[in-house]
Amino acid sequence: MSPESAALLAGMQRAVGIIAARHRGDLDGARALTGAFADDAERAHAFLLLTELSLTIVSDSAGSDVETVVRDLSLRLAALAATE
Numbered sequence: 161m162s163p164e165s166a167a168l169l170a171g172m173q174r175a176v177g178i179i180a181a182r183h184r185g186d187l188d189g190a191r192a193l194t195g196a197f198a199d200d201a202e203r204a205h206a207f208l209l210l211t212e213l214s215l216t217i218v219s220d221s222a223g224s225d226v227e228t229v230v231r232d233l234s235l236r237l238a239a240l241a242a243t244e
Contacts, residue, residue: 171197171206172213 161169174193181189197203219229 168206168209171202172210175203175206175210 174196178190178193181187181193194203197206215226215229215233219226222229
């Protein structure tokens with residue numbers, strides 16, 4: 161594995177850790193993991209890659225393509241925005 165790939169995977173692992181920490185109410189842990197990123201760009205890239213992976217897993221599980229999952233997600237977000 162290249163150093164770049166290893167760094168991307170480590171970033172994605174930190175992103176998953178942040179989500180897990182927040183889910184269990186460990187805000188200090190989430191903050192610590194957030195601070196482990198070198199900068200905002202690295203954090204954004206990790207979350208982007210994690211989101212793409214998550215959408216692929218959901219599409220595989222649902223038996224549809226990623227575009228359909230993204231469209232459904234977009235419609236749900238629009239519905240949430242309309243209720244605010």
